[in-house]
Amino acid sequence: MADAIRIENLKKSFRLGFIPKTKEILKGISLSVKEGEIFGYLGPNGAGKTTTIKCLLGLIFPDAGTIEIFGQPHLSARARQVLGFLPENPYFYDYLTATEFLAFYADLFGLGRDVREERIGRLLRLVGLERAADLRLRKFSRGMLQRVGLAQALINDPKLVILDEPLGGMDPLGRKEIRDIIVRFKQEGKTVFFTSHILQDIEMICDHVAIIVGGRIVKQGALQDLVSEKVLFTEVTVMGVSSEAFQGLGENVSVQGGRVLLKVFEEKRVDDVLAVVRERKGKVISLSPRTETLEDIFVETVTGK
Amino acid sequence: MKITAIAGITFKEAKRDRILYLLFFFAAVAIIASRVLAILTVGDRVKIIKDVGLASISIFGVLMAVLIGTSLVYKEIDKKTIFTLLSKPLLRAEFILGKFLGLVLTLFVMTAGMSLIFLAIVYLHTFRIEWTMLVAIAYIFLELVLITAVAILFSSFSTPILSSIFSLSFYLIGHLSWGLELLIKKMRAGAVRALAQFLYLFLPDLENFNFKTEVVHGLPIPAGIYLYSLLYGICYTAFILALAILVFRRRDFI
Amino acid sequence: MIRKASPARGSAAFFLVLFLLAISATFMALKARTDTIARKRVPGASIIYIPSGKFLRYATFGYRALAADLIYLWAIQYYSTPTIDDRFHYLDHIFAIIGDLDPTYTDPYETGALIATAEAGDTGLAFKILDNGAAKNPGQWLFPFEAGHIAMMNLKNYDLAKDYFKKCMDLPGAPEFTGRLYANALYKKGDIETSWETWLAIYKTAPDERTKKIASNHLYQVKSAMDTDRLKEAVRMFKARYGRFPGDLGDLVRTRILNGLPKDLDGQDYVYDPKTGNVKAATTPWKR
Numbered sequence: 001m002a003d004a005i006r007i008e009n010l011k012k013s014f015r016l017g018f019i020p021k022t023k024e025i026l027k028g029i030s031l032s033v034k035e036g037e038i039f040g041y042l043g044p045n046g047a048g049k050t051t052t053i054k055c056l057l058g059l060i061f062p063d064a065g066t067i068e069i070f071g072q073p074h075l076s077a078r079a080r081q082v083l084g085f086l087p088e089n090p091y092f093y094d095y096l097t098a099t100e101f102l103a104f105y106a107d108l109f110g111l112g113r114d115v116r117e118e119r120i121g122r123l124l125r126l127v128g129l130e131r132a133a134d135l136r137l138r139k140f141s142r143g144m145l146q147r148v149g150l151a152q153a154l155i156n157d158p159k160l161v162i163l164d165e166p167l168g169g170m171d172p173l174g175r176k177e178i179r180d181i182i183v184r185f186k187q188e189g190k191t192v193f194f195t196s197h198i199l200q201d202i203e204m205i206c207d208h209v210a211i212i213v214g215g216r217i218v219k220q221g222a223l224q225d226l227v228s229e230k231v232l233f234t235e236v237t238v239m240g241v242s243s244e245a246f247q248g249l250g251e252n253v254s255v256q257g258g259r260v261l262l263k264v265f266e267e268k269r270v271d272d273v274l275a276v277v278r279e280r281k282g283k284v285i286s287l288s289p290r291t292e293t294l295e296d297i298f299v300e301t302v303t304g305k
Numbered sequence: 306m307k308i309t310a311i312a313g314i315t316f317k318e319a320k321r322d323r324i325l326y327l328l329f330f331f332a333a334v335a336i337i338a339s340r341v342l343a344i345l346t347v348g349d350r351v352k353i354i355k356d357v358g359l360a361s362i363s364i365f366g367v368l369m370a371v372l373i374g375t376s377l378v379y380k381e382i383d384k385k386t387i388f389t390l391l392s393k394p395l396l397r398a399e400f401i402l403g404k405f406l407g408l409v410l411t412l413f414v415m416t417a418g419m420s421l422i423f424l425a426i427v428y429l430h431t432f433r434i435e436w437t438m439l440v441a442i443a444y445i446f447l448e449l450v451l452i453t454a455v456a457i458l459f460s461s462f463s464t465p466i467l468s469s470i471f472s473l474s475f476y477l478i479g480h481l482s483w484g485l486e487l488l489i490k491k492m493r494a495g496a497v498r499a500l501a502q503f504l505y506l507f508l509p510d511l512e513n514f515n516f517k518t519e520v521v522h523g524l525p526i527p528a529g530i531y532l533y534s535l536l537y538g539i540c541y542t543a544f545i546l547a548l549a550i551l552v553f554r555r556r557d558f559i
Numbered sequence: 560m561i562r563k564a565s566p567a568r569g570s571a572a573f574f575l576v577l578f579l580l581a582i583s584a585t586f587m588a589l590k591a592r593t594d595t596i597a598r599k600r601v602p603g604a605s606i607i608y609i610p611s612g613k614f615l616r617y618a619t620f621g622y623r624a625l626a627a628d629l630i631y632l633w634a635i636q637y638y639s640t641p642t643i644d645d646r647f648h649y650l651d652h653i654f655a656i657i658g659d660l661d662p663t664y665t666d667p668y669e670t671g672a673l674i675a676t677a678e679a680g681d682t683g684l685a686f687k688i689l690d691n692g693a694a695k696n697p698g699q700w701l702f703p704f705e706a707g708h709i710a711m712m713n714l715k716n717y718d719l720a721k722d723y724f725k726k727c728m729d730l731p732g733a734p735e736f737t738g739r740l741y742a743n744a745l746y747k748k749g750d751i752e753t754s755w756e757t758w759l760a761i762y763k764t765a766p767d768e769r770t771k772k773i774a775s776n777h778l779y780q781v782k783s784a785m786d787t788d789r790l791k792e793a794v795r796m797f798k799a800r801y802g803r804f805p806g807d808l809g810d811l812v813r814t815r816i817l818n819g820l821p822k823d824l825d826g827q828d829y830v831y832d833p834k835t836g837n838v839k840a841a842t843t844p845w846k847r
Binding site: 014054057058059060061077080081083085086087089090091092093095096104105107108109110149152156 | 307310313314317318321384385386388389390391392393394395555557558559
C-alpha cells in the first residue's frame with residue numbers, strides 16, 4: 001500500500017519583524033503516513049504542527065524537502081482532488097446557510113447537481129446537522145461550525161482527511177461523536193491525519209503517532225510500540241484487612257470505611273499482597289495495573305528533550 | 306467553472322457591505338441635488354445636471370471600487386476563510402480572477418442603478434433620453450474596472466488602509482498624466498527626459514476613459530478613440546491582474 | 560533561501576512575467592496612439608460653474624491659499640494653450656475666484672491683467688481684474704499703478720490714467736516717480752493747470768537734484784504748452800481780425816490782443832513762424 005503522505009526533510013524558515021529576523025520553524029521533518037491508518041500529530045504549542053499542515057496543503061511553500069501525497073507531488077491537482085481539510089478555529093462565510101456553504105465547495109470540485117444534492121444531504125446527516133441545513137452559519141455554535149467544517153472537508157469524498165485540532169472546544173459528547181466519525185472513516189478505507197492536544201482521544205483512535213518538538217520529530221511510531229505495556233504500578237483495593245498488614249509491600253494511598261487502597265510498585269509484591277489478603281480472609285475489591293499512557297510519554301518527551 | 310463559483314460568492318458577499326449602499330445613497334443625493342443647483346446657474350441648466358451627475362457616478366464608483374476591493378482579499382486572509390479555499394484544487398490565479406469578476410459584477414449593478422437615477426433626472430429636464438450619456442457612463446465603468454483590479458492587487462498583500470491609499474494614488478496619477486506631458490515639453494533632451502517619457506507612457510492615463518466633457522458640451526468625439534481607449538483599458542486591466550496573480554502565487558499564508 | 564520549485568511552477572512564473580512585459584508594451588503603444596488622436600479638450604472647464612469663489616472658499620477646508628495656487632497654476636497652463644478656443648471668455652471670472660480664495664496674492668492679478676492685455680487684447684478685462692485686486696487690497700499701490708500704465712500705453716486714455724496714478728500716488732510704498740506719472744498724464748490729457756500745480760509741488764518737494772531737474776523740465780514743458788496755446792490762440796484772433804498772420808509776436812501786443820508776451824521758464828522768448836502762424840518753445844524741455 002502506498003504512503004498516503006510522505007514528507008522528507010521538510011524545512012521552513014520565516015522572516016518576521018520590521019527588521020527581518022529569520023526564525024527557523026521546521027528543521028527537517030520526515031514522516032510517513034500509511035494509507036488507511038489514523039495518524040496523530042502531537043506537539044507543544046509553537047512546535048510547528050500547523051506549519052507542517054500548511055506546507056502539506058500548499059498554503060506555505062517549503063524552503064527544502066519533498067512532500068508527496070499518494071505518490072503525487074503535493075501541489076498537483078490530482079493530490080488536491082483526493083484530500084479534504086478542516087482548519088483550526090474555522091471561520092466561514094457566515095451569511096451562507098449550511099446548504100449554500102456546502103454547495104459552494106461542491107462547485108469548486110465541479111460536482112454535478114445530483115451528486116451535489118445527494119452528498120450534501122448525506123454529509124449533513126453524518127455530522128448531525130440535518131436540522132440546521134437552512135440555518136445561516138452566523139447562527140451556528142462553535143461545535144456546529146466544527147461539524148459543518150468537517151462536512152466541507154468531506155465534500156469531495158477524499159481519500160485523505162487532514163484535520164487541525166478537530167476536537168478542540170467541543171463538549172465530551174461532541175468529542176465522542178467526532179471520534180466515532182473518524183473511526184468510521186478508517187472503516188471506509190480513508191486515511192486520517194490530525195493534530196490534537198487531547199491525548200486521551202489520540203490514544204483511543206490512532207494507529208500511528210508522531211511527536212514534534214521545536215521543529216523536529218522526536219518520536220514516531222505505532223502507538224502500541226511507543227506506549228509500552230510496562231506496568232508502572234498496580235492499584236489494589238482491599239476490604240477486611242487492616243493497612244498495617246501490608247507494611248513494606250506497597251504504598252498506602254487511602255483508608256476509607258474499611259477499604260484500603262494500595263499502590264504496589266513491584267509485580268511480585270502484588271502476589272504477596274494477595275497472599276496476605278487470603279491469609280486474613282479479606283476481600284479484593286479491585287485490582288488495576290496502571291500502564292504508561294501517551295500523556296506520560298508526551299510529557300517525558302517534551303520536557304526531557 | 307471555478308472562477309464563476311468564486312465570483313458568485315464574492316458578489317453575494319460584496320452586496321452585503323453597507324458601505325456600498327451608503328455611497329449609492331450619497332451619489333443619488335448628489336444627482337438629485339444637481340437639479341436644485343441647476344436653478345442657481347446662469348445659462349444652460351442641463352449642463353450642470355449632466356456634469357454633476359456624471360461626476361458623481363465617477364467619484365462614487367471609484368470610492369466603491371476602492372473601499373470594497375481593498376477589503377475583499379484582505380478579509381479572506383485575515384479571517385482565514387482562504388485556508389479552506391486554497392487547499393482545494395483551485396489555482397491561486399483562479400481565486401484572484403474570481404474575486405475580480407465578482408466585484409466587477411457588483412460595480413456593474415451599482416453603476417447601472419446610479420445611471421438609471423441620472424438618466425431619469427436628465428429626462429425630467431430635457432424630456433429626451435440622452436444616449437450619448439451612456440457612452441460616457443460606459444467608459445466610466447471601464448475606468449472602474451481598472452481601479453477594481455488595482456484595489457485587488459494591493460489588497461492581496463497589504464492592509465485595507467494602505468491599499469486604499471495606494472489605489473487612490475493610482476487614480477490621482479492616472480488623471481494627472483497631462484501634467485507630466487507638459488513637464489516633458491519643458492525638459493531638455495537627455496536621460497532624465499527619456500526616463501520621464503517612459504514613465505509617461507507606462508503610468509496610467511485615465512483621461513482616455515473620460516468622455517464626460519465632450520458628452521456634456523456636445524463636442525464631437527473622434528471615432529478612433531473608442532476602440533483604442535477600450536483596448537487600452539482591457540490591456541492595462543490585464544496587466545494589473547497578471548501582476549496580482551504573480552504576487553499572490555508564492556505568498557505564504559502564515 | 561533555496562526554493563525547491565518544481566519545473567511546472569517555474570515555467571508558470573516565467574510565462575506570467577513574459578505576459579506582463581508583452582501586455583505593458585501593448586498598452587504603452589496604445590497610449591502613444593491615443594495621444595495622436597486630437598480631442599476637443601476643455602480641461603477644467605467645469606470651473607466656470609462655480610458661481611463665485613465664495614463657495615470654493617468653504618469647500619477647500621481651510622486650504623484656501625493652496626487652492627488659489629493650484630487654480631492659478633492651472634490657469635496659466637490653460638491660458639497658454641493656444642488650441643483652446645474662446646478661452647478668455649471666463650478670464651476675469653477665474654481670476655476673480657483666485658482673488659476670492661487668496662485676496663492678497665498679487666501675482667495672479669498682475670498675470671491676469673497681462674494675459675488680458677497681451678493675449679486677449681481686451682483691456683476692459685484687464686481693468687476688471689486689476690480693479691478687483693485693488694478693491695481687495697486697498698493699500699496695495701501695484702494695482703492702480705499697472706492699471707494706469709495700461710491706460711496710458713495701450714489705450715492712450717489719459718483721463719483714466721491720471722485717475723489711477725492719483726490713486727496710486729497716495730498709497731504707501733508707491734514708487735516716488737508716481738507723482739510724475741500723474742502729472743504727465745494730466746499734461747497729456749490737456750489739464751494744464753493741474754499739471755502745472757502738480758509739477759510745481761514735485762519740484763518743491765524734490766529730494767534730489769535729478770528729480771528737481773526732471774520737474775523743472777516738465778514745468779518748462781507745461782508752461783510752454785500753456786504759453787504756446789495762448790499765443791496760438793492770439794495769432795488766430797489776429798488772423799481773424801486782420802486776415803493775415805502777424806509779422807512777429809510783438810504785433811499781438813500792439814494790437815492789444817495780448818497784454819504782454821509770455822516768456823518760457825528760462826526767460827526766453829517763444830519762437831514764432833510768420834508763414835505758418837506756429838508758435839513753439841525755444842528749447843526742447845530735456846535739452847536744457
